[in-house]
Structure formats: C-alpha cells, structure tokens
Amino acid sequence: MNGGRAALCVEQKELVAEGVVRLRLVDPRGVRLPDWAPGAHIDLNLSNGLTRQYSLCGNRWDAMSYEIAVLLEPNSRGGSEFIHRQLQVGDLVQMGGPRNNFRLVPADSYLFVAGGIGITPLLPMIEHAAKMEAPWTLLYSGRQLSSMAFIDRLQSYGDRVVIRSRDTQGRFDLGAAVSNLRQGAKVYCCGPTSMIDALEQFCRSLPTGALRRERFTAKVQTSPARSTAYEVELARSGKVLTVEPGESVLNAILKAGAPLLASCREGLCGTCETTVLSGVPDHRDSILSDTERERNLSFYPCVSRAASDRLVIDL
Amino acid sequence: MARLSQLVPSSGHEPPILVDDPFSEAVLSSPFEFQHALREAGPVVYLSSHNVYAMGRFEEVRAALVNWQGFESGNGVGLFNPRHETPYRRPPSAILELDPPIHDAPRHALEQALGPRMLTGFRDGWARTAEIMVEELLNREVIDAVADLAEAFPLKVFPEAMGIPEEGRENLLLYSDHNFNSFGPNNALVENGRAAFTKLVGWMGQQGSRESLRPDGLGARIWAKTDEGDLTAAQAAGVIRSLLIAGLDTTVHALGAIIDAFLSAPRQWELLRAEPTRARVAFDEAVRWASPVQTFFRTATRDIGVAGTKIPEGEKILMFLGAANRDPRRWDNPDQFDLNRDPSGHVGFGMGIHRCVGQHVARLEAEVVLHELARRVARIEPSGEPKPHLNNTLRGWKTLPVRLIPA
Known part of the structure; x- marks a missing residue:
C-alpha cells in the first residue's frame, strides 16, 4: 500500500460498437479501487507518453473494477489509437484520479442528452436516477446505429430512452425537449461541441446550475508523466530525497523521518495536503479542480508525484 | 484494504460467541479488557448480549468500513435494526x-465546505481565542481540562464558525450526547437522557435554516450550494444539523483525550x-490512542464471508474502532501514546465514504490549542481523580482535573 497505486491492469478488452472498445480495469493486487460517483473520469497515463481522460461507465457497486469505453478517433493524437491498436489484456496502465467535474446533483427530473461516445458518463447517471426513482429521459444520438455503444444495455429502460441515428433520422429537436421540461428538472449533456453549444442556447432561461455539460475535447495535460526518479526537497530541513517511480512521495517523506500525517492514502481525504514551493507536481488525486491543479500550490504526496526533476515542498 | 477473498460470499464457519455486554457500565468506563477479548476471540465474533456480529481487529474493521457496498449505513448505524423491528425510533x-x-x-457539499483549504481563514482567529483562553487558565491553581478547555474551546469556535445564533449553543452538547447514546441499546444512559433530549428536539429542528445563519459562516457556505442547484434546501438544513450534532461532542472528547494522553506519557x-x-x-495519535468514537454499526447487504466467517444478509455488525486502533497486529505497543509513531491510517x-467529514476542522482546532499550550505550558500534572463520561458510542471524560505549570 505504501508504494501508492502504480497502475491498473487491463482485464478485458472488447469491441462494443464500430470503433468503440470497452476496457475493464482492475488493480493488479486484487484490491478495491478508489470510490467514485457518476460523472467521474480517470486519467490514464499511456505508455506512449500521453495522458488521456476517460469517463467511468461501469458499476460502482463493483469496487474491484473500472469500466471505460474508448472511441477510435479518426484524428487521434495517439491516445485512442494506442488503446485500440496496442493496449492488450494483461497490460498495465498508469492511472490518476478518479476526479469528478460532472456530478449528478439532486433534481425533480432529469433530461440526459448523449452524442456518440458521450454516452459513457451518462450510463451510470441513468442507473442512479432510476435508483433514486426520479423521472428521466435519455436522448442518445450518433452518426449511425452501428457505431453507438451500449444500446443493448439501454433496452431495458423502454421508452425513457430515445435512440436516433443522425444519418437516417436527423437530429433531435433539443429546443422542444428543453421547453417541455418541468420545473426542478436538470439537463445533463455529453457530446460534441456543436451539440453542447446548441443545448446551451436552449437552456438560457433555466435556473443556475440546471444545465450540466461535459465536453470530451479534454485539455492535454501540460506535464507528461515521467517514468524516471525525481528529487523532493523538504524546505524546512533542507533534506533532498530521491523518489523512485514505484514509490510514493509520502513513503519517501516518512522514511526520511519527517512527521507528515496521512489517512486514506488514495488521494481522497486530503489529510496529507502539502504546500509546493517550487517545481511542477504530477497530480493524481481526486480532490483538486483543474484550476487548482494549474496553480500548483498544493499537492497530495500519497498519490501525486513530480513532473519536474525536483519538487520543493514546505515540510 | 479488502482482499478479494474477503468479499466472496462463503458458507463459512460459525463465529465464536462473546457474552459480555460492550454497553455495560463496566465496559464503557474501561473498555480495554473487553476489546482485548474481542480481538483474541477471532476476526468476527457474535455478541450474544445483543445478537449482533462484531469486529475488533484492525484489518477487518478497516476493510469493512471502506466496503460500503457490502456493509451499508442506510439501515441505521445504531443497534436498532429496522429490518427486524418497528417502528424506527x-x-x-x-x-x-x-x-x-x-x-x-x-x-x-460537506467535503467542499470543510476541506483544508476552506478552513485557512479560521486559523488566526482560533489561534487568538486559544491564546486568550490559555492565558486565563494559567492564572488558576487547578483547572478541569474538560469543562475549562476541551468543552470551552470548541463551544467558543465551532458554533461561531458554523454561524448559528449564540442563544442555545450549550444545548448542542446535551443533544449530541443523547444522539450518540441512541446508537446503543435502550439502557440507563438512553433512559436518563431522554427527557432533556425531548425538550430540545424542537429547538434543534429550527437550527440550520438559512435565515438563522450568519452569512459568512460554514452553514451559509453549505446553503450557497442550493443556489447553484447542487443541493436541495432540505439537504442543506439536514447536513447543517448533522454537523452541529456530530461536530462538537466528538471534538470535545478528542481534546480531552489529548490532555489525558499527555498525562499518561509526560x-x-x-x-x-x-x-x-x-x-x-x-492529535491523530491521541485519536488513535483514545478513539473518542468507539463504535458504529453497519448492516450486511448480502451474505458476506469475512476471514472465513459468514455474516448473513440483513444482520448488524458492530465495528469497534477503538479496538482496531489498539490492535497489536497493526500497531507496536498500541497502548502507548507515542509521538514518534506514525498514526496515519x-x-x-x-x-x-463515511469517514469523518469534519476531521480537518477538528485537526485545526486541536492544532491551534496544542500550539498555544506547548508555547505556554511547561508541564501538565494530574490534580485529582478524573471521572469518565459514559456514552454508548463515545469515550471521554466528565472531569479531568489538572494543573498547568507555566513555561
């Protein structure tokens, strides 16, 4: 446990629609994975040097595995292509998070709008809305039916789910869908930018926070994950520690005898929060928002590492 | 961390039976002998006094606490089992x-409102409060470390930080104490507290409303989540009341535990x-050593095998946090309060997912108090017989007479 979570293991890989693979990821030690809620994503540090974010689309009542689904992008910068063509069952892949910028919040009813692979974060949301017995509708469109993942999983929901192939049936009338919403409804959308932009226009008159969206043109992380050792300087004592890639910074600090309190050791609880004085962390926690990550003021040594050669921390 | 083998349903063997009542006065006032027997009996034990399962070893307690899928809280975290008994009390x-x-x-919403970075604004004010309080205590021959410090400090800063009205703040201790008693059986502790508690139910019901809260407090921060659509009004008022109930007594007993810990190891x-x-x-070492929250119940959501013993679906399991925190399988010299130990974990x-959401608040309170005491006090000496405070869930002191020797 002191080594931090090094990697996840690809346990299953299966084609679930044209150009879409579903991966089942487990901890190679056979232990629980960190908790998550619908809307969460993980960062995968692929061994071709890229970091990509993927929504968790599996079942959180199974604590032993994560599921993601990856679309092979025609203009892939290497992430989806690597996963489709090179990543194999049994391979290890580095992980950060899970993090959640797209939380399911309480509502009297939900309208879910998915475009293509944007169905992934919405799948667990639908299951949650059903569990909470809130009325909901899913509008799910894709270019053609054969490339739309998880249609089979959605069958049991009957007419709450409306599936449409854009090539043969055209687009959804999102304006009408929004104007039919009752008071207290919330709208969740994940899909191409054009779809989100259109929906934003229609939702202008809804109350604050009624529209929640996730764009899947995720930002490229500025600092690539490193696979080599780095130095951590404890500013108050002047000690410089060398941290090997397989070791957690927390462990290195404790070995050096500095009193640093931790609790969950999974980047969830925030107990080991440490101030960064200089250097660039490679954040792997579930706590900081994107803005907070960019500020690089604090980090969680139980899971996070260094992206730069040296990190100076206030300890 | 839970291993796969512990989560697989198994027929399993019958657990050893322990007849002692963990909620008896004798065990509540000094739980260590019972905890030892519980740990040594096995990883899972059946308590015949209340017909529930119990765990006292660190590894199994920790694994069960994180396994919310297998051990639910929604069926109540007290002894009362609504699946077998009605009505819910x-x-x-x-x-x-x-x-x-x-x-x-x-x-x-609570994690966001109470995260370490959200609390930095309180540090200076709380440090000043600690400074004034310790200054005053140093003028006295003997103090009661419970009433004069462990209660006085959180009562001064916590309701203020929450932003609730001054009137009635002292009700919180009484209300909360009974609330924690009610997780146990209907024993004398529950009976004796009921009348006073009943009188406060109406008052508590009024706490947490948006109008009653100061706009710059933690309570208002939680209400602000309703403006963004992240929380319903009922949820906001409910979690604020929960914080008021859970955030004060626990900290009081934790601060008392720190003083007790240093008395035990000068x-x-x-x-x-x-x-x-x-x-x-x-602070965390004192929380490990004393475990102000001793126990909580969970309910098995299905038949679950734990270390070879089957816990049947729907049965209650009593988790002994206090026993786990002194399990020699996990901790060297567990009965020693030792600052050279890493109490993490x-x-x-x-x-x-149910870990104390106020732990960063408690740590900050304890940190400022300890800094001030360490600065001003050369020694803390006992000055009379301490009296335990009995509660079905909490462990603490009613009085802890001490002498503070100035530095």
Whole structure:
C-alpha cells in the first residue's frame, strides 16, 4: 500500500460498437479501487507518453473494477489509437484520479442528452436516477446505429430512452425537449461541441446550475508523466530525497523521518495536503479542480508525484 | 484494504460467541479488557448480549468500513435494526445513515465546505481565542481540562464558525450526547437522557435554516450550494444539523483525550514542546490512542464471508474502532501514546465514504490549542481523580482535573 497505486491492469478488452472498445480495469493486487460517483473520469497515463481522460461507465457497486469505453478517433493524437491498436489484456496502465467535474446533483427530473461516445458518463447517471426513482429521459444520438455503444444495455429502460441515428433520422429537436421540461428538472449533456453549444442556447432561461455539460475535447495535460526518479526537497530541513517511480512521495517523506500525517492514502481525504514551493507536481488525486491543479500550490504526496526533476515542498 | 477473498460470499464457519455486554457500565468506563477479548476471540465474533456480529481487529474493521457496498449505513448505524423491528425510533441522520446514491450530493457539499483549504481563514482567529483562553487558565491553581478547555474551546469556535445564533449553543452538547447514546441499546444512559433530549428536539429542528445563519459562516457556505442547484434546501438544513450534532461532542472528547494522553506519557509533552510541528501528529495519535468514537454499526447487504466467517444478509455488525486502533497486529505497543509513531491510517475518524467529514476542522482546532499550550505550558500534572463520561458510542471524560505549570 505504501508504494501508492502504480497502475491498473487491463482485464478485458472488447469491441462494443464500430470503433468503440470497452476496457475493464482492475488493480493488479486484487484490491478495491478508489470510490467514485457518476460523472467521474480517470486519467490514464499511456505508455506512449500521453495522458488521456476517460469517463467511468461501469458499476460502482463493483469496487474491484473500472469500466471505460474508448472511441477510435479518426484524428487521434495517439491516445485512442494506442488503446485500440496496442493496449492488450494483461497490460498495465498508469492511472490518476478518479476526479469528478460532472456530478449528478439532486433534481425533480432529469433530461440526459448523449452524442456518440458521450454516452459513457451518462450510463451510470441513468442507473442512479432510476435508483433514486426520479423521472428521466435519455436522448442518445450518433452518426449511425452501428457505431453507438451500449444500446443493448439501454433496452431495458423502454421508452425513457430515445435512440436516433443522425444519418437516417436527423437530429433531435433539443429546443422542444428543453421547453417541455418541468420545473426542478436538470439537463445533463455529453457530446460534441456543436451539440453542447446548441443545448446551451436552449437552456438560457433555466435556473443556475440546471444545465450540466461535459465536453470530451479534454485539455492535454501540460506535464507528461515521467517514468524516471525525481528529487523532493523538504524546505524546512533542507533534506533532498530521491523518489523512485514505484514509490510514493509520502513513503519517501516518512522514511526520511519527517512527521507528515496521512489517512486514506488514495488521494481522497486530503489529510496529507502539502504546500509546493517550487517545481511542477504530477497530480493524481481526486480532490483538486483543474484550476487548482494549474496553480500548483498544493499537492497530495500519497498519490501525486513530480513532473519536474525536483519538487520543493514546505515540510 | 479488502482482499478479494474477503468479499466472496462463503458458507463459512460459525463465529465464536462473546457474552459480555460492550454497553455495560463496566465496559464503557474501561473498555480495554473487553476489546482485548474481542480481538483474541477471532476476526468476527457474535455478541450474544445483543445478537449482533462484531469486529475488533484492525484489518477487518478497516476493510469493512471502506466496503460500503457490502456493509451499508442506510439501515441505521445504531443497534436498532429496522429490518427486524418497528417502528424506527428516530429519523435517519441526513448523511451518516445514507448510502449512495442519495449520500453523494450532501457528502460532496460537506467535503467542499470543510476541506483544508476552506478552513485557512479560521486559523488566526482560533489561534487568538486559544491564546486568550490559555492565558486565563494559567492564572488558576487547578483547572478541569474538560469543562475549562476541551468543552470551552470548541463551544467558543465551532458554533461561531458554523454561524448559528449564540442563544442555545450549550444545548448542542446535551443533544449530541443523547444522539450518540441512541446508537446503543435502550439502557440507563438512553433512559436518563431522554427527557432533556425531548425538550430540545424542537429547538434543534429550527437550527440550520438559512435565515438563522450568519452569512459568512460554514452553514451559509453549505446553503450557497442550493443556489447553484447542487443541493436541495432540505439537504442543506439536514447536513447543517448533522454537523452541529456530530461536530462538537466528538471534538470535545478528542481534546480531552489529548490532555489525558499527555498525562499518561509526560515525556511526550517535552517532545511536543521541542518540536511544535508535531501537533497534528499528536492529535491523530491521541485519536488513535483514545478513539473518542468507539463504535458504529453497519448492516450486511448480502451474505458476506469475512476471514472465513459468514455474516448473513440483513444482520448488524458492530465495528469497534477503538479496538482496531489498539490492535497489536497493526500497531507496536498500541497502548502507548507515542509521538514518534506514525498514526496515519488509524480508523478513529472511520474510513471510506463515511469517514469523518469534519476531521480537518477538528485537526485545526486541536492544532491551534496544542500550539498555544506547548508555547505556554511547561508541564501538565494530574490534580485529582478524573471521572469518565459514559456514552454508548463515545469515550471521554466528565472531569479531568489538572494543573498547568507555566513555561
């Protein structure tokens, strides 16, 4: 446990629609994975040097595995292509998070709008809305039916789910869908930018926070994950520690005898929060928002590492 | 961390039976002998006094705490089992006794409102309060470390930080004490507290409303989540009441535990004085050592095998946080309060999705108090017989007479 979570293991890989693979990821030690809620994503540090974010689309009542689904992008910068063509069952892949910028919040009813692979974060949301017995509708469109993942999983929901192939049936009338919403409804959308932009226009008159969206043109992380050792300087004592890639910074600090309190050791609880004085962390926690990550003021040594050669921390 | 083998349903063998009542006065006032027997009997034990399962070893307690899928809170975290008995004697807590998915939104709102970075604004003011309080205590021959410090400090800063009206703040201790008693059986502790509690139910019901809260407090921050659509009004008021109930007594007993801990190991006070940055570690070590929250119940959501013993679906399991925090399988010399130990990972705040959401608040309170005491006090000496405070869930002191020797 002191080594931090090094990697996840690809346990299953299966084609679930044209150009879409579903991966089942487990901890190679056979232990629980960190908790998550619908809307969460993980960062995968692929061994071709890229970091990509993927929504968790599996079942959180199974604590032993994560599921993601990856679309092979025609203009892939290497992430989806690597996963489709090179990543194999049994391979290890580095992980950060899970993090959640797209939380399911309480509502009297939900309208879910998915475009293509944007169905992934919405799948667990639908299951949650059903569990909470809130009325909901899913509008799910894709270019053609054969490339739309998880249609089979959605069958049991009957007419709450409306599936449409854009090539043969055209687009959804999102304006009408929004104007039919009752008071207290919330709208969740994940899909191409054009779809989100259109929906934003229609939702202008809804109350604050009624529209929640996730764009899947995720930002490229500025600092690539490193696979080599780095130095951590404890500013108050002047000690410089060398941290090997397989070791957690927390462990290195404790070995050096500095009193640093931790609790969950999974980047969830925030107990080991440490101030960064200089250097660039490679954040792997579930706590900081994107803005907070960019500020690089604090980090969680139980899971996070260094992206730069040296990190100076206030300890 | 839970291993796969522990989660697989198994027929399993019958657990050893322990006849002692963990909620008896004898065990509540000094739980260590019972905890030892519980740990040594086996990883899972059946308590015939209340017909529930129990765990006292660190590894199994921790694994069960994080396994919310297998051990739910929504069926109540007290002894009372609504699956077998009706009617339910009190409404479920607005966060403690919920499971996902309805647990998610209030939990996230509290995590955001009470995260370490959200509390930095309180540090200077609380440090000043500690300075004034310690200054005053140093003028006295003998103090009661419970009433004069462990209660006085949180009562001064916590309701203020929450932003609730001054009137009636002292009700919180009484209300909360009974609430924690009610997780246990209907014993004398529950009977004796009922009348006073009943009188306060109406008052408590009024707490948490948006109008009653100061706009710059933690309560208002939680209400602000309703403006963004992240929380319903009922959830906001509910979690604020939960914080008021769960945030004060626990901290009081934790601060009392720190003083008790240093009384038990005076050498450690010198260590803290020499290195005040150990204050945070000292607090968590005291929480490990004393476990102010001793126990909570869970309910098995299905037949679950734990270390070869089957816990049947729907049965209650009593988790002994206090026993786990002193399990020699996990801790060297567990009965020693030791600042050179790394207490990280103790289960005094629980673990997993229900871990104490106020732990950063408690740590900050303890840190400022300890810094000030370490600065001003050369020694803390006992000055009379301490009296335990009995509660079905909490462990603490009613009085702890001490002498503070100025530095």
